[in-house]
Amino acid sequence: xxxxxxxxxxxxxxxxxxxxxxxxxxxxxxxxxxxxxxxxxxxxxxxxxxxxxxxxxxxxxxxxxxxxxxxxxxxxxxxxxxxxxxxxxxxxxxxxxxxxxxxxxxxxxxxxxxxxxxxxxxxxxxxxxxxxxxxxxxxxxxxxxxxxxxxxxxxxxxxxxxxxxxxxxxxxxxxxxxxxxxxxxxxxxx
Amino acid sequence: xxxxxxxxxxxxxxxxxxxxxxxxxxxxxxxxxxxxxxxxxxxxxxxxxxxxxxxxxxxxxxxxxxxxxxxxxxxxxxxxxxxxxxxxxxxxxxxxxxxxxxxxxxxxxxxxxxxxxxxxxxxxxxxxxxxxxxxxxxxxxxxxxxxxxxxxxxxxxxxxx
Numbered sequence: 001x002x003x004x005x006x007x008x009x010x011x012x013x014x015x016x017x018x019x020x021x022x023x024x025x026x027x028x029x030x031x032x033x034x035x036x037x038x039x040x041x042x043x044x045x046x047x048x049x050x051x052x053x054x055x056x057x058x059x060x061x062x063x064x065x066x067x068x069x070x071x072x073x074x075x076x077x078x079x080x081x082x083x084x085x086x087x088x089x090x091x092x093x094x095x096x097x098x099x100x101x102x103x104x105x106x107x108x109x110x111x112x113x114x115x116x117x118x119x120x121x122x123x124x125x126x127x128x129x130x131x132x133x134x135x136x137x138x139x140x141x142x143x144x145x146x147x148x149x150x151x152x153x154x155x156x157x158x159x160x161x162x163x164x165x166x167x168x169x170x171x172x173x174x175x176x177x178x179x180x181x182x183x184x185x186x187x188x189x190x
Numbered sequence: 191x192x193x194x195x196x197x198x199x200x201x202x203x204x205x206x207x208x209x210x211x212x213x214x215x216x217x218x219x220x221x222x223x224x225x226x227x228x229x230x231x232x233x234x235x236x237x238x239x240x241x242x243x244x245x246x247x248x249x250x251x252x253x254x255x256x257x258x259x260x261x262x263x264x265x266x267x268x269x270x271x272x273x274x275x276x277x278x279x280x281x282x283x284x285x286x287x288x289x290x291x292x293x294x295x296x297x298x299x300x301x302x303x304x305x306x307x308x309x310x311x312x313x314x315x316x317x318x319x320x321x322x323x324x325x326x327x328x329x330x331x332x333x334x335x336x337x338x339x340x341x342x343x344x345x346x347x348x349x350x351x
Contacts, residue, residue: 018263022256029247029255037245047248054255058262128238146204147239153206172200179231182238 006070013061021061025054028071031149032078038144039082041133049085053078072159075145079160083137123186131181135174142167143174193224203232 005027012020032053037046056077064073132140145151145159153167160167195218201207202215219225 018259021259022252025252025255029251030244033247033251034245038242043245043248046245047251050247050251051255051258055258055262058259124238125241128242147236148242148244153201153204168201168206171204172197175200175232175235179235182235 028074035078036082049081053081072155075159079141127182127185130185131178134181139174142170146171193222196225196228199228
């Protein structure tokens, strides 16, 4: 799917208007940072990786083929950057547990849940974080693209440059592994 | 025996099944405990992801990125002067700057001069004196104040016995 706004930004950039790239960063910074954050597990690594993604995009944009969609192209750079990222062992500094700044649990004051639901939600969040941390980087990437970034199978295939069959089998494998790890985590912590 | 249709559950959940296939699976799930459990587990996993916090980019992120892109775009300083290119070439370790060469020359000169001063303060000995200075005869077997005399006396006492 081609975003008309993206095509216009690319055209402006190719005509020498570098401010167009700034608009592109503003448009996609949250998505890319969120992906890096869930891939790498801590804010500093995520910011460094996200910065690297956009710098690579800046250098490669003149060669971008307009037949592809810009956001899957950015996601591909982001996924590869995170898989290759070597700042820290992946998920060494998990942000989990009560009281931590970076929790996986959604707890806006506007829809404050009951204590029981909050506890259950927190346990689920911790189990999920444990599970994601134990997946291989490639399976982690694909499940994040599917469940958090809500890409379709086709978009994931384009992002990761793999076949639809491989997308389906990896997603199924990632879910299966994730459920096993989460189940084990819950049993150990119940 | 596992149900073969269980492997269609992920695609069903992801709305990747086509109309007829989707309807058929929905009917099947209602009557299959295994597929029903698989679907329930997968929905539970999806709900866990749905409750995951989304992280916006840090404040000032785009500004920092653009500053880095401007640094990447900064023009290169142009070709280096010949001497700078020589200094940075593969033979750079063998090239000594003028200042280093001057210091080296001064150090060597001072060393030579110092050596001459030291040798001049100790005039060379005639050959005969050298030979006699190396002879064993010049050594006193019992220098004054040493125990050598007592030692020799002891030997003589022993011999007398």
